[in-house]
Amino acid sequence: MRAERLTRRVFALAAFSSAAATVMIFVFMAALGLPLLAQGRFWQALWGPWSPMHGNYGIRPMMLGSLYISLLGLVIAVPVSLGCAAFISVSAPKGAARLLHGLVRFMTGIPTVIYGFVGIFLLVPLVREISGRGSGLCILTAALVLSILIAPTMVLFFADGLARVPAAYCRAVSALGGTPVQRLVYVMLPQARHSIAAGIVLGFGRAMGDTMIALMLAGNAVAAPESVFDAARTLTAHIALIIAADYDSLEFRTLFISGMALYLLTTLVVAVMRRSVARETEQR
């Protein structure tokens, strides 16, 4: 019995320390970003343009860049992932489904720098020639590669959700004469929507948090992007680029604002997604 209690304590401690770490990181960033707030530069830092030469340290272009790239990545990846998951769990022959599932699982483990590297040599010239302007290092390129990065995670979540739909429901549809596609659309997808939402949230989190792909493929320009063929800089890439600046500079200090913005932006979007799923469940 004592071992049991001890184990429980260890679990509680683990949960507590991971939660505490998250909160502490936020507090740390807030504390270090505070001097800017006190100087009245906070809003300027949050919403202004970025041109250190003229004394502007705003991160609005980076926030927009982060949002555009990850949302576009999500828009591309969700339909593909959903289709892939549906294929795996509904219409594929058994062998193909297993093969595809294994492949997707393998893909989740590929380091992002490899995608970035391949993107530079294959996708960037293609986008440059097709768009006919710019360098090919742009939001679209980064979003495309990002969608490849986040799709496997989402496929696994979606497929998992579809597989967990009670077999009795599926058999009932078949007994009523429903085709596999009808089964998918009317029973499985609605039943699996929690897994689907979880997959999307996780995919979005990965997309927001990824640094390497944006750093390598998005061009990192500091101007606010106006089209998908414009270069943009994400918050994560911004942090990676500025971190080398010396500690006393204003540039470096605005890093904490960037960190906070990234943190809050991700939390906000995840919270909104979760809330919408929860509300929908209540209504039912």
Add this chain to the structure above:
Amino acid sequence: MGDPGPNVILNNPGGGMPVDDLLYLVRGLFGDRTLGDAARFVEESFADHVYRPMHRRRSLRCRRPCKKHNDRFFQYIEQKKYDFPIGHPDSFCGSCTLQSTVLMLFCKKKKGDVMKRELTWIWFLIILLVPAMAVTATAGSLDAFKDQSGGLKISGGTAHIPVMKAAAKKIMTANPQIRISIAGGGSGVGIKQVGEGLVDIGNSGRKPSENELQKYPLKMHRWAIDGVGVVVHPDNPAKRLTTDQLKAIFAGKATNWKALGGPDKSINVYTRDAASGTRAVFWKKALAKGDITATAHFVPSNGAMKTAVSQDPYAIGYVSVGHIDASVAPVALDGVVPSLENVKQGRYKVARGLYSNTKGDPHGLAKKFIDYLYSDDGQQLVAQKGFIPVK
């Protein structure tokens, strides 16, 4: 620990470095078998226990080795000097579980007494010896730092930092008694701080001005030259630019290659992050502190700049001269091609010396540090970090 006998750590026939102990230990436990064999042995011997199905998992509890095998293990150790017949029926039976065996492999003569200290010791050795050996192999110019101790404070120019860090790392690994701290701040800060005696070495990417030299009795040591060349894609015919054209391009005013003798395509400007020393020289000497357009692409390093420009036929960027190779084409600025030779001769102007300044003649650690920068090793570091060595 006083008892020699089968104490694996103490019993060191070679009597050499501690790493021999480690090798001896591993060989003693597993014969001439490789680690792969050892792993296979553990797996085969205990497959039962490791791969037991879920509902029988509790049998995985850590059990002490059975008396028979425990005794035999030590018999072997005593008689045959660690040549324990792994995989032999004499070794272990099913009731000696995985954990106890692994622990037993590292145990003392006293039955079941786990030699925790030795286990830690082994990890300690591994962690410590591997880098230590790597360092001893490359020592030489570092001999000067033997028997030295104390701190050395360096600040100033950020372009110097890569070389400073690399040199400090080598010195501090060779002699942990020395502590070297490196701060940025910029050339002005470096000169000021060393003049005021706040640091031992103040780096600057320019010669101290007359004014500064009047104020402080500075000695400057130029240990590298940093040249920055404009580069374009090798297919781009626009390989000659004037300073004014360059300024217009980087300010975002000239946006098409056509006017400059290139294809009818928009110019993609690439630049470096703010902490880059390369950017600092380029901005100051080539652009005369002019604007850099906000739509410029940012790349994080000289290498990344090269990759980006070599991949983009309409790109223009700048790299440290040492980095220019066949994948990118250098652009002649006002008729002078950026090459190592032109920089050395002083014909190519977008270049500067990297200076380390001391207050008066350097002495003690500061002298040794600067001597190290001038040594073959130091100059090799200089070249590695993309600068032009002065020797």
